[in-house]
Amino acid sequence: MSIPPSLPICGCFCLVFFYRCLSTMVGTYPLLSVQPMRGLVDEKIQVVVRNLPPALSVTLHSLHRSEDNDFWEAFGHYTSNDQGMVTVAKDASLGGTYEGAEPMGLLWSMQPVPGSRTGLSGHMTEGFSKQSPLATVVTERWYMAPGVCRIHIREHGVRGTLFLPPGPGPFPGVLDMWGGGGGLVEYRSCLLASHGFVSMALEYLSHDKNRTSDIESTTYFEKAFRIVQEHPLVMKDRVALFGLSLGASVALNLAAYSKDISPKCCVCISGSHVHRVNQAFSKVFRKMNKDGYKTRFDEEGRVVWRDFILPIPTDLGEKVDMGRIKCPLMLVVGEDDQNLATVESAKDMTQMMRAAGNEHLLTILQYPDAGHLIEMPYTPHFRASSFIVQQTGQKVMVLWGGYTKPHADAQEDFWEKSLSFLRQHLYPSPDSVPKAKL
């Protein structure tokens, strides 16, 4: 299995929808429509086929060619109704890469294309590239809404990319951090800007090993936060932290310990308070190496790292003091996370906050059978993938966890709720702003 697809950064990707059937159909032309033809990555699509004979077996197929030149596909088997129609939002797929009535199945169930053989029935399962479709449409899925501006940031040693929504502002801001895979991952920030937030994707673990020294203390992250906060288009008191995996741990550390910055709220996906990032990153990585013996392997030899932080320490010095958090916090957790013990962490964080009296700030979204990489809605799920270990440069096959359908549901649900959460805390209505008390 290859490295996960690098989903396009600021542009779009095309999906080609095919519609195939073996029998020779004459006299009518199937009409395949996908709305919208150009949409944001988190928008739903309506796929409808019309003008078919009734009770015809058809396969709907989607194909995407990634920036890395890998092909991904999904397909569903349908039977047209009495009016000769197939409506993906309502009709059940009888098989394929997804089943049941799944409006977005042709996207989230995508998998890398295997070697193909010719299919022999109206309901095809492989060999799509060798068959001629009956109808095709192309749809574009964009991370970047029209008018969003992308700005390269290299300031005070901070490396990132800033995305600005169109308009005079001011806007709320987000500092957006990914996980231990490192590099600069832009697409979530781009999509946040498409939803009206100034968002900076922060690079803090570059693939160049020489660059870990600048994140030894949290100063690097505080500087990054201030870059967002001080931008002329940003509302200074409305800047949030958004992090996944190690990025979520960074967010928790900053929210609890930073004297310099105060996030308005935090969204932490698949993270844990057991990484004391504020005590120096190198210490965090050294501890991970020490815990290397806790690595397990699944039946396919894939690496399971979830036990590293178990058992959750009772010693306060080994975890973030959650009682110090003063802003609303949303935790997003997949119950089948095989990479980090996020369920146990979330439970412990709740107990700590309950004891400290700030539990009212906490919202937890917990998803059964979802894995570690809870990403943008409708993007494919992969249970494992290639991963380069930061310290050693070693390439391993890491098990992230999750099962396709529940993971897809989790991605769709969490994104809607996070946007709602961000809007609630960062974009209040004028009438809810408290009057000054002098």
Place this chain on the structure above:
Amino acid sequence: TLSFVRAIITVVMTEKAASPMLLLHPSRGLIDEKFSLIVQNLSQIQDITLHALIHSDDGDYWEAFGHYVSDATGFVNVANDSSLGGTYDGVEPMGLLWSMRPVPGSRIGLRLRKKEVHTPMVVHISVYRGHMSQGFREQVALASVVTERWYMAPGVRRVDITEGGITGTLFLPPGPGPFPALLDLWGGGGGLVEYRSALLSSHGFVSLALEYMTPRTSGGSTSHVGNEYFEAAFTVLKQHPQVCGDSIAILGLSFGTSVALGMAVYSTVIQPRCLVCVSGSHVQPVKGSLSDVFGEINKNVRNTRYDEENRVIWRDLLLPIPTDPTKKVDVGQLKCPVLMIVGEDDQNWPATESAEDMKQMMEKAGNSHLLTTLSYPGAGHLIEPPYSPHIRASNFMVAETKQKLVVLWGGETAPHGHAQEDSWKKILSFLEEHLYRSTDVTSQSNL
């Protein structure tokens, strides 16, 4: 004292008004798609102006605006709320597009037409405080969004056509086909106008935009193209590997209607499945060519009138509708369905009178069941795909003589906007019915 002062400053700074938000969906759409537009996070009962701005390919600025008042929850929803004034009023979900006009200070006689169809029309939509009618450039908006309006759907392909002696541009939908096809004919303005074909292709048709008005020079003499030119174009479509040869229609506007009707009745090569005729007439010498149509028109040039702004009115050049059958296409011989679209305020062609005469001829001949006429009060000559701005008159260059005039097309903005929206929907429906769905005896015999 210092700490007290600092406290006041802090409190004042955090009481910042939240920004109003503009929500427009879809942010990228086809040119004929509706969008929804909502403003939220305003104060209650607040006067605002919604403003749309386009910077055209020609470098001109076009704008439209509507005056609204937010409700008790600080919302304005363009789909439901009434514009109280501006370039449009009333409940008009798409008024910000179809009521656009050149900004004050622009050159006169402009027409907004997209030449480069690979790129979208980019529209900036902003919300301003208060009810404004000018000076938008000098004010800072409360919020802005950008929307792209496309003629070409993803996957549509554009091909230059120079074979068979014709000049045109072919647009193909994505996929293997075969597809039904359209021969797309514009009018006397000439040139190669691609955007309607691009849009038709986005709706599943192969469409050939044909350049035919430019006189051709051959053997030392210059003349209009003959009928064989259109037959060659039709043949190019028929023989295209991705076109279903017996599902070809002709869509013509203005002069394009003359060609469509004449060819459909008299040509043995051109056998369209159906016709869409916009703002045109059947008045032309029987079995004549384009030159003959011009000839007839030129004979009556003394009937040219001018309005109070000295703009040219050409509608009378083909009036009165002749009773002599040799002077008009014998529409009683039409064998395919025809959709006639006329604007009742057409100041350029006598479309209404022609449609009425055609109906009578077809009733007499017994084939009037093939005719559907859509007649729009208050609409002018240039009935185009929806949401493009209406212009009552514009600069025009006569292709033959290169003479520059300002021609009166007619129509009033709101009824013309509605006519474009309604007629386009019906055109697509008509084409889908006759090209995608109908299986007549001819096609069944090919199975």
